[in-house]
Amino acid sequence: MKKSLLLSAAIAAASSAAVADTLRIPHELGYGGSESIDPISPQRFYEAIQNVYSRLVRQGNDGRPSADLALSWEATPDAKEWTFKLRDGVTFHNGNPFTAEDVAFSLMRTQSPAIDSPTKDVMEIIDRVDIVDPLTAKVVLKQTHADFPLLVMDYRIKMLDAETCGGDLDALCESGVGTGPFELVDYDPLGTTSLKRFEDYYDGPAGVENIELIAIADQDARVAALQAGQIDFIYALSAEQVPLFANNPAFTVQSVPTGRWVGMVMNTQEAPFDDPRVRKAVRMSADREALGKLVYGKDGFITTCDHPVWSGDQYRADIECARDIEGAKALLAEAGYADGLKLELFVSDISEGAVKMAEVLQNQAKDAGIEIELVMAPSDGYWGDVWMKEPFFATGWSQRPADQILNEAYRSGASWNESAWNSAEFDAALDGARGELEFDKRKALYGELQKDLWENGGSFIPVHLNTVRAFSSNLKGIDPVEDFSLRLENVTKAGSGG
Template sequence: MFALAALLLSSMNASAARSDLILGMVLEPPHLDPTAGAAAAIDEIVYANIFEGLTRIGPNGETEPALASSWEISPDQKSYVFHLHQGVKFHDGTAFDAEDVKFSLDRARATDSTNAQKGLFAVIDQVEIIDPATVKVTLKYPSGDFLYNMGWGDAVIVAPESAAGNKEKPVGTGPFKFQNWAKGSQIVLVGNPGYWGSKPALDKATFRFIPDPAASTAALLAGDVQAFPSFPAPEAVSQFQADPRFQVVIGTTEGETILAENNARPPFDNPKVRQAIAHAIDRKAVIDGAMFGFGTPIGSFFPPHHPAYVDLTGERKYDPELAKKLLAEAGYPKGFKTTLKLPPPTYARRGGEIIAAQLRAVGIDAQIIPVEWAQWLDQVFKGRDYDLTIVSHTEPNDLNIFARDDYYFNYRNPAFKALIAQIEATTDDAKRNALYQRAQKILSDDAPVAFLLQFPKLGIWDAKLQGLWKNYPIQANDLTAVKWTD
């Protein structure tokens, strides 16, 4: 009898898979409301875990149903009728219904909206409640990206009862609930027992902030974290590839990494200066030195995995002598002095040192100014108080940021802006791709920024862990399919 009991206990222990996970992240988010901030670190924690939208973007970039179970599109492609899941509740117990959808979409597109991607909602003309489980959204014009855009983190559905507090205590409809935030250290999520959909295998997930690359490596090796979905130390990848305790998964991201230039500030308002900077940069040296060979050179603001991608790296190839010639033609035969603000990620700090040396070789003396992430968001992104900076733009399908008059590049090109409007109103894929290619060429010619590389996704996690995304079609660590195996 005791032997049988011992056997049963042993069997139970063997089948009880681990249900908690500690993930490493480089950057701590400034807050946790994806509808009110541009930092990728927000979505990396809350997207599909705490918050959900009408649609969601899947691991391969596909648009999937989420809080909307289905939808119908009118023949003129200007009206969408969304059928909502019923019986859904927010984490505070309030019911989700069509009122919340209307509130969220109207809030995002309002005149006083603080949504970082307010442009996503400009196409919406009207949001109507048909009944508690049905919403009709009418567009100003057809938009081939509308369903996809409703899957962004910026388009998640929030409740009027809790929206104001989402920065510190986020309340969504997702499979995980916010538990606590130890500032400077970690954020803890726990399973939502009342979740309306399929319950994830994990009961608890801790996001631990480790900005130092060496510390990230040490934390993984010691088991202090079990996964680093976006590992910041490419120099250590080979070490983990040789260790059977880990799996190394190298994927792609939507992260166009650039040397941004303030086009409203002399001398960067001169196209020849911007073109000179592009020719002064050796992308391969940046990728090898800052990323240890991981990353793909780009010549415009478009991901190489997209079917409309055009390789324009040859248009602005590394040519220091041409860079000097262009500077002289622009009125700067002896170069000039400037500043280069670098946020914390290693690609920016390491890449900045390499690029500063390359700029010095053609006469541009760029003083490096390290800034923390909150400073970068405040000074550069919001305040536009900078000359040069390095950052990776991880949002999907975001070529249109160069058409925004109030964006931190301060780039103005009416022809490009008109082309983006044409793209957004085009639903035929072949025609859209042709327009995308024209847009890429305009940016390559104008060089409003220097295009460096498409950022890789270096994922390293425990060999027994399954379900983390290989690629980053959107800035997210979706935990809904993550589980431990024996």
Template sequence: MHDEPAPRRRLPSPHRRGFLATASGLAGLGALTLAGCGGGTSGRGDAKGDGKPRRGGRLRAAFAGGGASETLDPHLGNLFADVARAKALFDKLADYGADLSARPRLARSWEPNAGLDRWQVTLRDAAFHNGKPVTARDVLYSYRRIADPKRAFRAKASLEPIDLTASRAVDRRTVEFVLKRPTAEFPNILAAFGAYIVPDGAEDFDRKPVGSGPFRLVSFAPGRSTVLRRNDAYWDGAPYLDELEFIVANEESARVNALLGGQVEYAHELNPTTARAHERGGRMEIVRLPGSTMQAFAMKTDRPPFDDKRVREAFFLIADRKELIDGALSGAGQLGNDLFGKGYEYYPAGLPQREQDLAGARKLLKQAGADGLRVTLDTSSVAAGFTEAAAIFRDQAAKAGVKITVRNGSKDSYWSDILDSGTLCSYRSGAMPIESHISQRLLTDSTTNATKWHHRDFDALYQQAQSTKDDKARAAVYERMQRRLYAEGGFLVWGFADWIIGTAPAVGGVDREAPANTLGWARFDKVWLR
């Protein structure tokens, strides 16, 4: 890796800390047979190895895929497999570190004006696969393509604060972004999911994608296999691997069997039961990415019974969080404390850990006139552990005199159904900055405000944070906001689930700290075969 100067905005040191992919599995098993050609053993050396990176070989990675509709357009990706392919082929201006703070990638530095509504971004010396340099024109083209109102690119909402008409290329390696309002967390926009930089005018991605990433395309068979080759000219140092192959295996059992059978060296997204069964068997290495997914129940604060903050506090006290983690996550997680982003930048770690207090919950319910409360809890098998957690919480609530009826919803429409209907539901979230969680889910006008947290004074605090240039002062505003959520918010955050990956013993260099959706997750340019 090249030694690069830090951006002029000082970045904090990292601390420990998904979206869904589902499909049928038989097509993936067929792809595994095809993938055997080329092998994953060349250049490995001794399987036990000496711990030092080695060059050579092809690593085969099994992911759940999206079938024949898969694309290499980095602005269209929705599945984990899409993102893993995109980060192998392309780069963003920034990406998220393990603590979800923005870290520079194609951007060498960024600097705001005094009003935080203009940011100057300086690009590093990097080139696309065709040898042409990455320039300010490429950056502006990429962002304007993403923001095109006629297209449905996922990063479009993230780029909304930028006035892309007024933004300009100062010179070949400098972009001046003009914003619609002060935005202290502008680097989070540069790191946004799907905000990849492509060459000016690029459109033909599936046939001949040209990126600036660590690997170049060899072949792409949607729903089956993608083969990539090392980019020796990569700005962050050439990958150790000669080749990387992504193989579609939609069912977890197919990914596990392929790993155990030597057909792949990396299996993405394993469940806790699988991990426990194979952790000490010696046939695979289990990698746990701590705290990758927030697990919660969402209470709608704009309607009975949760429009009374005493009822919400009572539910905080009903939860036995360890029992929920043990029962719903097979113990593969950390205790939640009713706030998003444990271990992320701005998380207020000093708040006392909530514990079950059934007597306290009964007292609060009585004060609220909610003795004998009856509530329906909406859940679904749309996410692992949802139905199990709902049943466990139902039994915990009964001990406080609350009768919960569990209602199972459709996997296909669950996330849209729970936004406006019902009063209590199962909820989860993958990794994102705390600032993004607040802006997307907790402001009065947020489009995914599942708890209906509508408070203009809270909105004003968010704008105050975004207008505050000093890092310490801004952190103090975020802490004030989160203390209020801890006391009376609508998210009962009971745990943070580990993300689990399986690898062959011969694989080295897998990042063990990076939550899903961050720079270190599914990053294969720093992985090697022993």
């Protein structure tokens, strides 16, 4: 009997120790199990790639480029050539050294038509990558870009091992071999994906030994799992969920101003949204301040005018977009809908507040004679089954610099151009802004692009969000920064051996 009790106690202690040294994080299963460990795949597994791979340049806590695998970078006076000096002694998880050859491979594969990465249209500005020496890579651009380091700061532009990937620029690389703080142990997007600490990480071993990425598609189920102690962390809460954790000493709640947004998208190539008057009427019907308060609470957002550049970006334009019901009715009448307009909006619990935002828009749009029927879609597989496949649908994006998001989401033909925005003039203006070396002139050009989207675009982006995350209070080292700046390798857990 005594041996049995001792054995049970030992098992319980071992289990407790394992939990104490494991950071458990949910992922939303947005691609229904088809998530890829290749960082530039259209179905990239965000939570995995963030921890397995490293970038040349990471996003610092201030949102600006900060050294990662590149220690320094400099440009020629015309900003058409950028030279990156690499860290010495960095190794991949398989022991291979990280060199300029891997930089060339990782950057050039982003342009592959076969892979069709959402990074393709942004990174096609690269003409070639010259290997100056093993620790120096020179990126030669097709045109001037004064802010090129912002592009390689993208969370998907990770450095892969060219040898392990077979050097094939046109094939996905599913090896999971990176230089990041955690190694891939078991890959199961439908269940639990397991990572372990990479002891030879260039910046020192991570604070916890393991990470488990647990598939939980439903937002309410994720909240219940955190309350029950089955997971340790949730990236984002809705306004209704915050009180479940606030003022509870078992949890910490952080609110961080970011460039994230949840919105609704109209396909500009499909009727009735092929008429810019209809698109603007829908957007003019919204009271953004009231919507934001209803969906995210009075401190959970900053209003914006249907463009993706957030208030913390150096190129943000100051635009007024007050609600105008009479103006919306007039536009609808001009477009042939004097008696009103009926629409279907596909929505799902894909991001915090998406469904409630759709409900508020539905109610507000009635005043302009716009009747919106909400079509609920399952969150499991939403990004593959509904997003960009219906004429009017919900979306959600994380923070990106102005140049990147304007190119990725609005350049003609871009693979994540969700509104099917197609304007040769807009594309030319994007190129002009990239190539302008004087900051004030460049800012003015980016501002005109944002105004164009407010006047004519197909995106309803009423607010940028303060990300409100919650996590167990036994976690330390989670900085109050935007998700792309968050470094889970710095997190420790009470009782962890790290």
